[in-house]
Amino acid sequence: MSDTLEAGYRRVLMLLPKQYWADHAEEMLGVLMDGAKPGQRRPKAREVLSVAMLAMRLRFAVGDPNRPGRMAGDIMRRAVLAYLIFGFGLLVQVDAYGGRSRYALIPVVVEASIIASLAFGWSLIGRVLCVVYAGGLIQHEHPWSYWYHVSLGDQVEILLHFLALAAAVLVFHRRAPRLPGTNWWLLSWAGITVAFWLRGKSIRYMYALDISNTPALAALICATAAIFALRHARTSPVWPAALALAGLPIRLRSRRGWIGIFGSVLLRNVLSTTPICPLSGAGGATSVAALSATWGATVTTQFSAS
Amino acid sequence: MFLILTALIDKPRHGYGIVQEVRQITGGRVDLRVGTLYGALDRLAAEGLVEQDRDEIESGRLRRYYRLTNAGAQALAAEANRMAADAAIAMTRLRDTTTSNGPVGPDLMGGTA
Numbered sequence: 001m002s003d004t005l006e007a008g009y010r011r012v013l014m015l016l017p018k019q020y021w022a023d024h025a026e027e028m029l030g031v032l033m034d035g036a037k038p039g040q041r042r043p044k045a046r047e048v049l050s051v052a053m054l055a056m057r058l059r060f061a062v063g064d065p066n067r068p069g070r071m072a073g074d075i076m077r078r079a080v081l082a083y084l085i086f087g088f089g090l091l092v093q094v095d096a097y098g099g100r101s102r103y104a105l106i107p108v109v110v111e112a113s114i115i116a117s118l119a120f121g122w123s124l125i126g127r128v129l130c131v132v133y134a135g136g137l138i139q140h141e142h143p144w145s146y147w148y149h150v151s152l153g154d155q156v157e158i159l160l161h162f163l164a165l166a167a168a169v170l171v172f173h174r175r176a177p178r179l180p181g182t183n184w185w186l187l188s189w190a191g192i193t194v195a196f197w198l199r200g201k202s203i204r205y206m207y208a209l210d211i212s213n214t215p216a217l218a219a220l221i222c223a224t225a226a227i228f229a230l231r232h233a234r235t236s237p238v239w240p241a242a243l244a245l246a247g248l249p250i251r252l253r254s255r256r257g258w259i260g261i262f263g264s265v266l267l268r269n270v271l272s273t274t275p276i277c278p279l280s281g282a283g284g285a286t287s288v289a290a291l292s293a294t295w296g297a298t299v300t301t302q303f304s305a306s
Numbered sequence: 307m308f309l310i311l312t313a314l315i316d317k318p319r320h321g322y323g324i325v326q327e328v329r330q331i332t333g334g335r336v337d338l339r340v341g342t343l344y345g346a347l348d349r350l351a352a353e354g355l356v357e358q359d360r361d362e363i364e365s366g367r368l369r370r371y372y373r374l375t376n377a378g379a380q381a382l383a384a385e386a387n388r389m390a391a392d393a394a395i396a397m398t399r400l401r402d403t404t405t406s407n408g409p410v411g412p413d414l415m416g417g418t419a
Contacts, residue, residue: 030367050341
């Protein structure tokens with residue numbers, strides 16, 4: 001067996017969570033190398049997929065909510081629900097503005113049902129609705145028909161929407177614990193929805209649908225998210241991490257062009273190039289996490305408006 | 307799960323040994339992937355049905371052997387009985403159906419026709 005093959009399998013095994021890797025990687029490597037055919041130089045795709053699936057199950061604690069991967073699952077569930085709630089706010093904003101003449105009600109009802117299902121712990125219903133909604137988006141929004149005519153940033157934004165739905169299906173699995181604080185989720189959802197609805201009623205042109213053009217609302221949500229994250233950061237990293245994750249799909253393009261996710265965060269926060277700069281002085285990872293969580297809401301604007 | 311437990315009945319085996327034994331038991335029909343194997347071994351160990359037996363180094367590689375526990379043997383026996391009962395019901399109904407509708411093929415009659 002070649003060293004190349006062994007190195008390849010070692011890289012694949014790096015997908016496993018740290019503790020699991022420490023406990024099992026060597027024996028798994030032995031199994032993989034024993035199963036390799038003479039002269040094989042690259043890892044088999046089926047084995048790679050198998051290890052990747054195991055890694056995903058371990059990291060999201062699928063099938064066993066008491067495993068160490070529980071925290072990753074907790075973070076992902078909060079991140080996904082927060083993302084969906086912000087996305088719902090943007091959808092309501094577009095509808096309040098009058099940006100959608102067709103199918104205006106259906107996405108609102110379906111997204112609201114998804115959020116309610118996930119918040120109340122009805123994971124099966126929520127997951128089914130996510131699949132149905134993704135299918136509906138493909139059917140009615142048909143983004144693929146103009147795929148090559150939109151910018152890379154817009155393509156990423158569209159894919160992120162599907163990614164969020166896929167993530168919801170994955171992390172709100174059958175044995176996933178119900179998210180605590182249902183009332184707080186519902187209250188936040190209602191507040192964000194009302195805020196975005198009012199904003200949708202007040203704007204006069206489509207371009208203004210981008211939340212970064214309204215410093216007041218963005219700053220309000222940023223401040224709320226920052227305070228919330230800072231409060232919880234003392235006891236657990238789950239909430240700050242979840243808000244950071246929800247905010248990663250931030251508005252990717254800035255005035256400086258395509259600079260990538262983290263570059264955009266740094267430029268927009270540290271260098272204060274946007275109207276949200278009043279919060280940029282908060283400093284620290286938590287404030288960046290909270291800020292980026294807010295910007296995560298902007299990614300679906302154009303998609304929702306289309 | 308059933309096949310892995312079956313593979314461990316006679317003696318402790320390491321991961322690749324289990325893969326080979328399962329392949330042999332099933333006549334090559336089941337080819338366990340490493341992720342599937344270790345996912346199953348984790349669950350079986352968590353339920354106390356298998357446990358680690360010993361570690362050995364062979365040709366510079368770690369071999370971790372797993373063995374069936376008493377609880378695992380009992381669970382396997384219970385599952386085997388359940389499957390045998392299900393199979394018996396299926397065969398009985400097939401015979402009844404065959405009797406009323408005519409022969410449906412030698413295999414369904416136990417391959418003795």
